[in-house]
Amino acid sequence: MNEPELFPAFCKLLRRDLLLAARARSEWLNPLFFFVIVVSLFPLGVGPEANRLSMMAPGIIWVAALLATMLSLDGLFRSDYLDGALEQLLLSPHPASVLVLAKVLAHWLLTGLPLILMSPLLGVLMHLPSSSLPTLMATLALGTPVLSLIGAIGAALTVGLRRGGVLVSLLVLPLYIPVLIFAANAVASAAMGLGVEAQLSLLGALLGFSLALAPLATAAALRIGME
């Protein structure tokens, strides 16, 4: 019997999830629309004053990104759970944590990456100084993978529940708060022309930490969720 080859399995699973997303678009497009709509409603709601908007912009964009990610979490393992693909995943000889990482990476490519790409546009809409747009993108680049990784734990824990949506938010939101604080603070500092190395380093550390531990926790949570 051949040794199971982990890397091809990882790539195949990543490709499968992207292919599934390409064939069922609404699932991952909805959170993106949500993100754009929420942010673009603020200038209408609070008035188009440039100063006020640019002051609130970092927080608004980041809160919207947070909520958009959470909106997409429910589908991360749910369909696999319902059709039995999750059982097959857990019965694979490959380490479940690595397979989970492939699924999380697919989730991030479908939700996090588009958020990053769209953020400069929304930054302009919110009158963010253009000098802070790179920082906004950098915080999203470091922060959204953390949101996907930590969110996966919550999604895995609630996979067996019929209506896990609210519970996921309750489980996951407290863990998102450090990301929100450091990221929004970094963007605000950049808008005032201050240094942002400290915040970005902390976000990087959060990313490293969750990259190392979240897949293990998610795999364990999925095993519990199967029972």
Add this chain to the structure above:
Amino acid sequence: MPADPTTAPDHGLAARGLACWRGEHCLFRGLDLRLAPGELLHIAGRNGSGKTTLLRILCGLVQADEGEISWHGESIRHCRSEFNAALIYVGHLEGLKGELTPLENLAMDQALNVARNAADASAALAGLGLANRDDVPCRALSAGQKRRVALARLRVAEAQLWVLDEPLTALDPAGRQAVVDMLVEHARAGGMAIYTTHQPLELDGVTQRSMSLDS
């Protein structure tokens, strides 16, 4: 219940003293079973007697409340990777993605399990009467056809142990015969299988043991 309280064999699957509770209700307790290469084990029992739960416990998907399962003399908790590599489970849920074609689904299964070569997938589908359904997404297939795709997994990933939960559900007589042929062939090649079914199977020339969960 044919209790088989033996010492742990050095090969095959063995379970000792399994118990499973659902709240206050005991599905089974003190259950022993043993399966050596070339043997087929039929789990019988009325609806709700815990057959599916037992199979899921044997796969390691669910933890038993008591008892120990060993594979080639080693607890499956300690050799999960080897055990999973030797195991194929076809459960009530087919594990097929509706948006993907049968071939794409099987390719994923092959990548997740250990497969000899990827070319076998279309042959396996053809062997189960799905030769020209390759480009249809699985959600457009009938229940019986989906079941056939799931069973084709047995052909593409050469596993030693098959765990089949009601493999005959939704299959027509030709499909049932194909499953019977696969089981016989598997047993003759030294494979093991545990399955549940309410339909009598005529397996010629191979040892088939039966075990009932009704007690």
